[in-house]
Amino acid sequence: MSVTTPRGFRAAGVAAGLKASGADVALVVNDGPDAGVAGVFTSNRVKAAPVLWTQQVVQGGVVRAVVLNSGGANACTGPAGFQDTHATAEHTAAALTSVSPRLILGAGEVAVCSTGLIGERLPMPKLLPGVRSAIRGLSRDGGPAAAEAIMTTDTRPKTTVARGSGWTVGGMAKGAGMLAPGMATMLCVLTTDAVAGPATLDDALRAATRVTFDRVDSDGCMSTNDTVLLLSSGASGIEPTPAELVAAVTAACHDLAQQLVADAEGATKQIAIDVVGAADEDDAVEVGRTVARNNLVKTALFGNDPNWGRILAAVGTTAAAFQPDGVDVAVNGVWVCRGGAAAEDRSKVDLTGRDVTIRIDLHAGTSAATIWTNDLSHAYVHENSAYSS
Amino acid sequence: MSVTTPRGFRAAGVAAGLKASGADVALVVNDGPDAGVAGVFTSNRVKAAPVLWTQQVVQGGVVRAVVLNSGGANACTGPAGFQDTHATAEHTAAALTSVSPRLILGAGEVAVCSTGLIGERLPMPKLLPGVRSAIRGLSRDGGPAAAEAIMTTDTRPKTTVARGSGWTVGGMAKGAGMLAPGMATMLCVLTTDAVAGPATLDDALRAATRVTFDRVDSDGCMSTNDTVLLLSSGASGIEPTPAELVAAVTAACHDLAQQLVADAEGATKQIAIDVVGAADEDDAVEVGRTVARNNLVKTALFGNDPNWGRILAAVGTTAAAFQPDGVDVAVNGVWVCRGGAAAEDRSKVDLTGRDVTIRIDLHAGTSAATIWTNDLSHAYVHENSAYSS
Numbered sequence: 001m002s003v004t005t006p007r008g009f010r011a012a013g014v015a016a017g018l019k020a021s022g023a024d025v026a027l028v029v030n031d032g033p034d035a036g037v038a039g040v041f042t043s044n045r046v047k048a049a050p051v052l053w054t055q056q057v058v059q060g061g062v063v064r065a066v067v068l069n070s071g072g073a074n075a076c077t078g079p080a081g082f083q084d085t086h087a088t089a090e091h092t093a094a095a096l097t098s099v100s101p102r103l104i105l106g107a108g109e110v111a112v113c114s115t116g117l118i119g120e121r122l123p124m125p126k127l128l129p130g131v132r133s134a135i136r137g138l139s140r141d142g143g144p145a146a147a148e149a150i151m152t153t154d155t156r157p158k159t160t161v162a163r164g165s166g167w168t169v170g171g172m173a174k175g176a177g178m179l180a181p182g183m184a185t186m187l188c189v190l191t192t193d194a195v196a197g198p199a200t201l202d203d204a205l206r207a208a209t210r211v212t213f214d215r216v217d218s219d220g221c222m223s224t225n226d227t228v229l230l231l232s233s234g235a236s237g238i239e240p241t242p243a244e245l246v247a248a249v250t251a252a253c254h255d256l257a258q259q260l261v262a263d264a265e266g267a268t269k270q271i272a273i274d275v276v277g278a279a280d281e282d283d284a285v286e287v288g289r290t291v292a293r294n295n296l297v298k299t300a301l302f303g304n305d306p307n308w309g310r311i312l313a314a315v316g317t318t319a320a321a322f323q324p325d326g327v328d329v330a331v332n333g334v335w336v337c338r339g340g341a342a343a344e345d346r347s348k349v350d351l352t353g354r355d356v357t358i359r360i361d362l363h364a365g366t367s368a369a370t371i372w373t374n375d376l377s378h379a380y381v382h383e384n385s386a387y388s389s
Numbered sequence: 390m391s392v393t394t395p396r397g398f399r400a401a402g403v404a405a406g407l408k409a410s411g412a413d414v415a416l417v418v419n420d421g422p423d424a425g426v427a428g429v430f431t432s433n434r435v436k437a438a439p440v441l442w443t444q445q446v447v448q449g450g451v452v453r454a455v456v457l458n459s460g461g462a463n464a465c466t467g468p469a470g471f472q473d474t475h476a477t478a479e480h481t482a483a484a485l486t487s488v489s490p491r492l493i494l495g496a497g498e499v500a501v502c503s504t505g506l507i508g509e510r511l512p513m514p515k516l517l518p519g520v521r522s523a524i525r526g527l528s529r530d531g532g533p534a535a536a537e538a539i540m541t542t543d544t545r546p547k548t549t550v551a552r553g554s555g556w557t558v559g560g561m562a563k564g565a566g567m568l569a570p571g572m573a574t575m576l577c578v579l580t581t582d583a584v585a586g587p588a589t590l591d592d593a594l595r596a597a598t599r600v601t602f603d604r605v606d607s608d609g610c611m612s613t614n615d616t617v618l619l620l621s622s623g624a625s626g627i628e629p630t631p632a633e634l635v636a637a638v639t640a641a642c643h644d645l646a647q648q649l650v651a652d653a654e655g656a657t658k659q660i661a662i663d664v665v666g667a668a669d670e671d672d673a674v675e676v677g678r679t680v681a682r683n684n685l686v687k688t689a690l691f692g693n694d695p696n697w698g699r700i701l702a703a704v705g706t707t708a709a710a711f712q713p714d715g716v717d718v719a720v721n722g723v724w725v726c727r728g729g730a731a732a733e734d735r736s737k738v739d740l741t742g743r744d745v746t747i748r749i750d751l752h753a754g755t756s757a758a759t760i761w762t763n764d765l766s767h768a769y770v771h772e773n774s775a776y777s778s
Binding site for chain 1: 432433434435436462464465466467470506507508509610611612613683684685688689691692694696697698699701702703704705706707711713714726728729730731765766767769770771773774
């Protein structure tokens with residue numbers, strides 16, 4: 001149920017003192033025989049140093065190790081911050097090579113991911129010994145420890161597995177705030193023992209993230225550090241079809257994405273916005289995302305208020321194809337709005353549970369998409385007004 | 390200091406029982422000799438019935454009365470809701486004509502504005518008697534009473550005056566939430582005794598709103614009911630130059646816009662985001678608006694936290710021209726970020742006051758714009774999760 005479930009991977013998670021308490025450095029090592037990699041990254045133009053570094057590493061097509069830290073994003077840290085990332089990769093490569101002579105690797109085969117506060121340098125005198133400690137701790141069942149070490153405001157670690165025929169996909173993720181489009185704010189490492197080259201991995205990863213992580217919009221805020229990596233060891237000796245790989249990677253991403261929404265900062269509701277009857281998928285995504293980002297909709301749901309008028313007002317700000325008097329809205333199965341006006345009695349809507357489904361029928365076509373989001377609560381405000389202090 | 394400061398206007402505000410307490414029906418009458426009008430309206434595609442009605446009325450170029458109600462938006466109410474608006478205009482026209490024979494007017498010269506909860510029909514048996522009561526109460530000093538009657542979650546009425554040479558512009562506005570682009574969520578009536586035809590009024594109003602109300606973005610949520618009307622009576626007999634009129638109308642709109650931001654729902658901070666060094670004005674507005682809408686920036690400021698990393702992360706999601714390592718950010722005058730990285734000590738930033746200025750220098754050109762916004766507080770969440778219940 002983690003990155004070490006597929007054969008060919010070891011992992012570890014250790015406490016290096018980057019955070020006040022708990023583990024904060026994770027390492028995932030691919031023992032091969034293959035070392036394939038694909039990655040998707042934040043579309044934020046302000047990218048953290050580890051994102052800039054790892055994008056280059058992934059282009060090389062070979063990754064044998066991923067070192068991750070919580071306790072600092074290493075974003076907006078200038079050239080010195082980039083040097084820190086580079087030094088981390090070099091240190092990891094050298095230390096791994098010295099203890100695992102089978103693994104002869106250079107810094108260019110080490111991906112680096114960081115998460116935490118933006119704008120502060122990482123404490124390298126703590127991080128580098130942490131990397132050495134993680135190398136000593138590497139094991140075939142180290143996946144859960146690695147998943148714990150990448151947590152920030154997450155209340156629980158997030159791991160997954162999806163099984164193929166004789167091969168598996170494992171994964172871990174972190175992320176509880178700054179969860180938004182173009183990639184939820186998150187780090188995610190997926191592993192597979194399937195045989196698959198970089199191009200196949202890349203196709204599978206992009207197909208999966210497009211309909212999973214990219215459709216999580218917890219708070220509309222896009223991070224500087226989002227990174228999703230997919231590593232292949234080929235240790236199963238089995239080469240699935242591209243479609244089989246897409247299905248398994250999508251299942252793993254979907255499961256992790258749902259865990260992110262379930263654990264979003266301060267949220268009391270986990271909300272699925274199903275947009276149907278759209279002219280095309282882009283319209284459906286735009287409408288879903290716009291409703292997901294509307295603070296008045298989010299606060300209403302926090303207050304157990306099926307305020308469909310606010311939903312319609314949000315839909316009205318989009319460029320999607322629809323007629324204002326042709327939109328239906330259901331909240332938890334009750335069609336409170338038909339044809340753009342009040343329909344079933346809103347008092348029939350039961351919003352006492354944690355799960356909420358908003359269904360919006362645009363009556364403009366046959367396309368659909370679901371966006372997952374959260375409510376806006378007192379606890380969100382509290383957590384995010386106190387985070388850096 | 391209100392819509393009745395310019396000569397030629399009478400107004401009233403009365404309680405018709407649309408709200409649980411307080412005045413809720415306002416009337417502004419233009420006694421002429423002119424009856425010029427211009428209007429700007431929400432760009433939301435889901436428009437309330439009174440917006441659809443008043444857009445048509447304004448196209449006619451003549452408005453002799455504006456009837457406004459709080460206690461219900463008459464939005465998403467279908468054809469029946471539109472009939473209610475039409476009946477309100479007809480009733481107002483007939484009743485005004487019967488008591489003021491000088492004022493012979495048809496329904497097509499009566500603008501209607503509504504504000505309150507979306508999705509519910511207005512109680513016409515209360516509203517129409519309220520209109521008659523307002524007609525009986527019309528007076529040359531009724532402006533302040535009218536400003537009170539249009540309040541919803543506003544904690545205080547908002548009025549203004551701007552003086553020309555021998556002529557004035559007066560105004561009133563309401564709006565405390567759903568304040569966002571394309572028009573803050575608001576109703577606003579401006580009056581002037583200057584001599585100015587519809588085309589001149591329209592030019593002046595659009596020039597003014599573009600740099601005032603359109604640059605208020607309190608919570609990123611755009612209303613279905615936003616309406617700004619400018620009425621001219623010509624009673625001063627003085628025809629200002631177009632530039633003089635633009636200046637006075639802009640001053641009035643600016644003052645009212647600042648009052649809206651000052652009274653935004655649950656806000657503890659009034660925030661000016663000055664974007665400078667932009668390649669063009671659109672870039673400056675896009676950057677300012679994106680930062681203004683970022684919940685992580687808004688919650689940080691609520692917590693007195695000069696978290697410039699979140700500001701940079703928000704800037705990075707825009708398409709504006711800038712280099713990530715070329716952006717400077719000051720919070721209340723302290724340049725906490727230079728060249729995309731930490732600069733002056735953030736502990737120097739004093740955020741204890743209500744007013745906050747964020748200055749973002751993109752170093753990409755010479756254009757600038759200011760967006761006004763608020764923080765995201767516990768009180769905002771509370772007020773908006775309890776509003777309709």
